[in-house]
Amino acid sequence: MQDFFHGSALLSATVTALALAAPVQAQESNACPVDGCEVAIASATADGSELALVFEANFLPDMSKNHIHVWWGENFTVRQVSNNAEPTYGVEQGDWHPTADYPNYVTTGAASTELRGEAVTLCVSAADRNHDILDPEKVACYDAASLLQQ
Structure with missing residues (x-):
């Protein structure tokens, strides 16, 4: 049972991390660097x-x-x-x-x-x-x- 909860928590953390990372990566590719878009x-x-x-x-x-x-x-x-x-x-x-x-x-x-x-x-x-x-x-x-x- 402990392995189930550990695996479930790991899966949940991975899904959350991927969900949060995807929009940030997409935005960063179009976002201007600190010195501005050129x-x-x-x-x-x-x-x-x-x-x-x-x-x-x-x-x-x-x-x-x-x-x-x-x-x-x-x-x-x-x-x-x-x-x-x-x-x-x-x-x-x-x-x-x-x-x-x-x-x-x-x-x-x-x-x-x-x-x-x-x-x-x-x-x-x-x-x-x-x-x-x-x-x-x-x-x-x-x-x-x-x-x-x-």
Whole structure:
């Protein structure tokens, strides 16, 4: 009988530990490190009329949590590509494409080459589930001029 209770207690402790560990692991993979979420464009290549980007980030993007905003840098500032552009930064909200595609992404939506105008610089920054930029000081841009069809 003692072995039954010991085994039962051990099983209960194991199940409890696993139940508690799973959500924490999932959250940590998307959570920002102490120094903040950062993303950069590691490389870019032409993909038909669009651009295929490879991102490097210190978090795992998830659209329902922290994810990536992609936009044309000459058209908007990092403070504009955020749902809180006007109330927080006092600037007009711009256009961006939110994505959790990682590490490979092909420009589309507001980041499509068709919507760039004369812009040649793609920029990225991390945003939260509300599409607010997490830290406007953490922005990375990539000069794609040589890849664009003029």
